[in-house]
Amino acid sequence: MYKNVIAALALALLAAACANQDVKEQSKAATVEKRDLTEEQRKRDEAARAQIAREQEERDRRLEEERRKAEEDVKIQALPPTGMTEGLATDLRSQLRDPSSPLYKRTIFYGFDQYEIDGDNRAIVEAHARFLEQNPDVKIRVEGNCDERGSTEYNLALGQRRADGVKRALTLLGVGASRIEAVSYGEEKPKGMGQDEESYALNRRSDIVYPGYE
Template sequence: MQFSSYAKGLVLAVSLAFVAGCSSSGGTQDGTMGGTSGSGAAGQGVGSGQVSGTGMNGGNGTTQASQQGIPSVRTIYFDFDRDTIRSEFESVLNAHAQYLRANPNARVVLEGHTDERGTREYNMGLGERRANSVQRFMNVQGVSPSQLEVVSYGEERPAVRGNNEDSYAQNRRVVFSY
């Protein structure tokens, strides 16, 4: 049976679209797992040590090979007006530390975020303190300081919009951006 060049091209295009769709990690663009349950951000399946697997950070130009082995949970959350790491996220941080120690050429930007409450200046400082807290934790775990960069976005890049505690909880975070 012979296919026309149009049919071959169509089959190729559909196949490529299917492969591209299958390479998604199933999470959101920042690596968090979608959906909420129970207690807001902490109910997203990240507090129970679920950090295994490989994550592909969709759309940032990196290849699947360079993403191999990076923990799929790439966001940790903080309490209101705090920069202390919650114990439920230590397993997430330990998984990232293990990956970075095993891959000395890997680099990560620790993006600090806040909810919208407080002044812009205060929130920029709080976002930086949160990211610095994660950086210190990683350094104690043996990660080279040259592998880590800290950036604060304060309230400027919310994960979700809303004026309720559930929304605020999802915006108080540090994101690992490889």
């Protein structure tokens, strides 16, 4: 009984204390809420602006996509590097696809264990050198390849020698060396899958690659 009285008293005191605190909390909350409203408004405005920007972006993207589709370009391409106009990039893309363009041929073929660029292959290299000279912001990769016969690692070195040969020829024609990355895939990326000379001839090659444009 005595215990219960004490407990009731304690509860009453506690309630009073809480009530007291509630008031303080409320007033604190009121000031906080006020600040929140300004913040909310700012956020709302910001969200609205972002939404408009997104919609704008989305419209631009759709337009760009439609324009590309109209050009029958199925691939979504990287943006042109700084300094290169979108018009020029589009032009390069269509040149790479156009069989009558001097840039259409981008593969140099070799005899077995050979890495010299001869005859018709010279004309291919020269055409690309001319284009690169006129378009100093375009960078390329030259990928050297081999047929499957012989050592994996010796073929890798041979593919590198082929790619380096094309790079050297381009630099002699005035293209800056830093614009050309020469890499070798050795015998790992064949185009001809057969085990005959016809396939092997397809695989002894250097490919000039315009990353982002083809």
